[in-house]
Amino acid sequence: xxxxxxxxxxxxLAIFVGFEVITKIPPTLHTPxxxxxxxxxxxxxxxxxxxxxxxxxxxxxxxFLSVVLATINVIGGFMVTNRMLAMFKKKS
Amino acid sequence: xxxxIISFSYLIASVLFIFGLKGLTHPxxxxxxxxxxxxxxxxxVVVTLTDRHIVSxxxxxxxxxxxxxxxxxxxxxxxMTSMPEMVALLNGFxxxxxxxxxGAALIEGSSLTDSPILQLTIATAASGLIGAVxxxxxxxxxxxxxxxxxxxxxxxxxxxxxxxxxxxxxxxxSIGVVTNPESFSLYWLLVGVASVLGxxxxxxxxxxxxxxxxxxxxxxxxxxxAATGFVLSNNVxxxxxxxxxxxxxxxxxxxxxxxxxxxxNVLFGVMGPSGEGGQTADEVYGGKVKSASPEEVAxxxxxARRVVIVPxxxxxxxxxxxxVASLAALLESRGTTVEYGxxxxxxxxxxxxxxxxxxxxxxxxxxxxxDEINQTIDQVDVVxxxxxxxxxxxxxxxxxxxxxxxxxxxxVDKAKIVVVIKRSLSxxxxxxxxxxxxxxxxxxxxxxxxxxxLDIIAALKDx
Numbered sequence: 001x002x003x004x005x006x007x008x009x010x011x012x013l014a015i016f017v018g019f020e021v022i023t024k025i026p027p028t029l030h031t032p033x034x035x036x037x038x039x040x041x042x043x044x045x046x047x048x049x050x051x052x053x054x055x056x057x058x059x060x061x062x063x064f065l066s067v068v069l070a071t072i073n074v075i076g077g078f079m080v081t082n083r084m085l086a087m088f089k090k091k092s
Numbered sequence: 093x094x095x096x097i098i099s100f101s102y103l104i105a106s107v108l109f110i111f112g113l114k115g116l117t118h119p120x121x122x123x124x125x126x127x128x129x130x131x132x133x134x135x136x137v138v139v140t141l142t143d144r145h146i147v148s149x150x151x152x153x154x155x156x157x158x159x160x161x162x163x164x165x166x167x168x169x170x171x172m173t174s175m176p177e178m179v180a181l182l183n184g185f186x187x188x189x190x191x192x193x194x195g196a197a198l199i200e201g202s203s204l205t206d207s208p209i210l211q212l213t214i215a216t217a218a219s220g221l222i223g224a225v226x227x228x229x230x231x232x233x234x235x236x237x238x239x240x241x242x243x244x245x246x247x248x249x250x251x252x253x254x255x256x257x258x259x260x261x262x263x264x265x266s267i268g269v270v271t272n273p274e275s276f277s278l279y280w281l282l283v284g285v286a287s288v289l290g291x292x293x294x295x296x297x298x299x300x301x302x303x304x305x306x307x308x309x310x311x312x313x314x315x316x317x318a319a320t321g322f323v324l325s326n327n328v329x330x331x332x333x334x335x336x337x338x339x340x341x342x343x344x345x346x347x348x349x350x351x352x353x354x355x356x357n358v359l360f361g362v363m364g365p366s367g368e369g370g371q372t373a374d375e376v377y378g379g380k381v382k383s384a385s386p387e388e389v390a391x392x393x394x395x396a397r398r399v400v401i402v403p404x405x406x407x408x409x410x411x412x413x414x415x416v417a418s419l420a421a422l423l424e425s426r427g428t429t430v431e432y433g434x435x436x437x438x439x440x441x442x443x444x445x446x447x448x449x450x451x452x453x454x455x456x457x458x459x460x461x462x463d464e465i466n467q468t469i470d471q472v473d474v475v476x477x478x479x480x481x482x483x484x485x486x487x488x489x490x491x492x493x494x495x496x497x498x499x500x501x502x503x504v505d506k507a508k509i510v511v512v513i514k515r516s517l518s519x520x521x522x523x524x525x526x527x528x529x530x531x532x533x534x535x536x537x538x539x540x541x542x543x544x545x546l547d548i549i550a551a552l553k554d555x
Contacts, residue, residue, distance in 0.1 A: 001210075003209075003211060003325060004210075004211040004322075007211070007321070007322055007325060007327070007330055010327050010330050010331060011318060011321075011322075011330050011334050014106075014330065014331040014334035014335060014338075015334045015337065015338050017110060017334075017335070018113075018334055018335040018336075018337070018338025018339060019338050019342065021110060021113045021114050021117075021335075022113060022335075022338055022339045022342050023342060024117045025113070025116050025117050026117070026118070026119075027346075027434070027436060027442070027443055027446065027461050028119065028443060028446040028456050028459060029116050029117075029119060029122060029443060029446075030343060030346075030441075030442035030443030030446070031175055031179070031441060031442060031443035031444060031446065031447045032116065032122060032126070032443070032447070033113075033116055033339060033343070033442075033443070034179045034306070034307070034310050034339075034340075034343065034441065034442065034443075035175070035178070035179055035182065036112070036113070036116065036125075036126055036129060037113075037310060037314065037335070037336040037339045037340070038179060038182035038183065038186060038310070038313070038336075039126075039129065039130070039133070039182075040109050040112070040129055040132075040133065040332050040335070040336060041186045041313050041314050041317045041332060041333065041336040042133070042186065042189070043105075043109075043133065043136060043317060043328060043329055043332040043333075044186065044189040044190055044193055044317050044320055044329065045133075045136075045137060045140075045189075046102075046136050046137065046140045046326065046328065046329065047193040047197070047320055047323075047324045047326060047329065048155075048189060048192070048193050049137070049140045049141060049143070049146070049152050050140065050143050050145055050146060051192075051193060051196035051197065051200070052146075052151045052152045052155060053143070053145065053146030053147055053148060053149065053151075053152055054145060054146070054147065054196075054200065055147055056199065056200070058196075058199060059196040059199050059200055060151055062192040062193070062195050062196040062199075063151070063152075063155075063192070063193070063196050064151045064152075064154070064155045065155075065188075065192045066188075066189040066190075066191075066192035066193045066196070067151075067152060067155030067156060067159060068155045068158050068159040068162070069159065069185040069186075069188050069189040069192070070159065070185070070186070070189040071155065071156050071158075071159025071160050071163060072159045072160075072162045072163040072166070072182070072185050073163070073182050073185050073186050073189070074133055074159075074163065075159065075160045075163030075164050075167070076162070076163030076164070076166045076167045076178070076182060077163070077167075077182055078126060078129065078130045078133070079163065079164060079167035079168070080166070080167035080170060080175075080178060081126050082123065082126050082127075083167060083168075084172070084175075084447055084450070085119070085122045085123045085126055086123060087447070087450040087451050087453075088119040088122065088450045088456050089450070089453065089455050089456070090119070090120070090455055090456065090457060091455035091457050091458065
């Protein structure tokens with residue numbers, strides 16, 4: 001129960017941080033914001049890697065599938081966000 | 093000590109993600125912000141690879157290579173007009189990854205101890221449920237954006253009843269997973285039923301409401317990751333998931349507000365008041381619509397000192413962003429001021445138009461948001477509306493019984509002259525006629541957006 005409360009505290013505080021930071025992002029950057037958040041939500045990769053490396057074959061299969069999916073998010077998300085942001089230029 | 097290093101690295105990764113998002117508060121710092129986020133991810137992954145529980149690396153490396161290759165190809169190949177599809181797909185993959193990680197954790201948890209703790213089982217049920225709704229919902233959204241599934245709202249009788257039954261079933265199965273964590277089939281049954289629910293929830297939502305859906309599913313994919321964080325008691329997942337969840341919720345809220353519709357209305361495919369008693373297309377347009385030629389429009393632009401361009405989804409469809417930017421550059425070289433008025437829900441996802449114009453080398457400071465452009469729109473000589481309809485429909489202001497009543501619009505009708513490029517007088521998503529087209533100061537340029545803009549440019553160069 002104590003562990004849950006700790007995790008829950010982190011969860012609630014992080015939501016507040018998210019609201020504070022994200023409300024300041026201008027509409028011009030809302031599409032890169034979405035693809036960028038796709039990229040960081042690929043953090044599930046961390047859990048996926050550990051599951052894949054275990055001895056049980058069934059968790060290796062599940063882990064492998066999630067490693068593939070999460071890596072698509074991470075690599076695809078960061079690269080496409082970078083590609084988009086590079087196009088945003090100020091009037092010269 | 094080892095655990096300390098891992099936890100500390102995860103903390104640094106979380107901080108880098110937050111700084112990365114902070115970078116997105118300005119286009120100038122955005123590229124660096126994205127890189128900071130990528131560094132955080134790299135750190136988290138490298139540290140995780142040293143985990144003691146890992147006994148073999150073959151499948152990890154294979155998975156990273158396969159996923160990385162697919163991701164890279166997608167990111168390089170995707171057209172900017174198709175960004176909504178890409179984001180929908182990535183939302184879905186995020187959800188699916190959570191399903192599998194939580195499923196694996198459930199099996200591992202049961203093999204380690206006889207009775208997995210409550211936090212693990214509740215969080216597992218939540219991961220599977222949210223993950224499945226996100227994955228299948230996103231696939232339907234992807235299909236609608238891509239035109240594989242009807243863009244229209246798919247409504248059938250008894251829909252609400254079926255959804256309610258499914259929701260109850262999902263709830264029951266979740267309780268089952270929590271109380272009998274050792275029976276894995278219950279978990280996969282939960283995932284299966286939640287999948288059907290995900291499909292049925294997005295099916296009734298129409299194409300122009302996609303910005304809301306994509307933003308909402310973005311939020312769900314974050315919440316799925318956070319739930320997986322609870323499963324693994326891993327703070328970096330919880331923090332990152334919450335950040336993404338918050339981001340999606342904020343965007344969803346902005347989108348709903350910009351359409352003056354509640355989230356429930358969007359989710360259940362309900363359009364505001366029915367529009368009964370509203371005027372028919374013939375009554376609105378009859379004999380009052382003036383059609384112009386590209387040459388006539390070029391003459392108007394030639395005399396204009398201030399021009400505002402209002403793009404919509406139609407511009408994306410006809411890939412007209414480059415010609416539009418060329419037209420603007422040509423006008424500016426003749427001393428005309430050109431700005432863009434961007435409605436928050438123009439396009440199929442938040443910020444869609446901004447990315448398209450950035451792709452066409454339009455500087456971001458020329459793109460004005462709705463409130464800013466509306467302040468001075470009455471001093472504009474010519475407004476060019478290309479591929480937008482409902483977001484410039486004055487009925488939103490004047491007719492309280494219309495389905496779009498109260499929706500904030502760009503007040504293009506207040507400009508001196510409005511030129512609308514459109515294929516025909518067909519209605520927009522709201523299904524109502526647009527009196528803007530019949531105003532004394534409006535001219536219609538009927539045809540394909542890209543071709544018409546190119547014709548105007550040619551005519552301008554000739555004159």
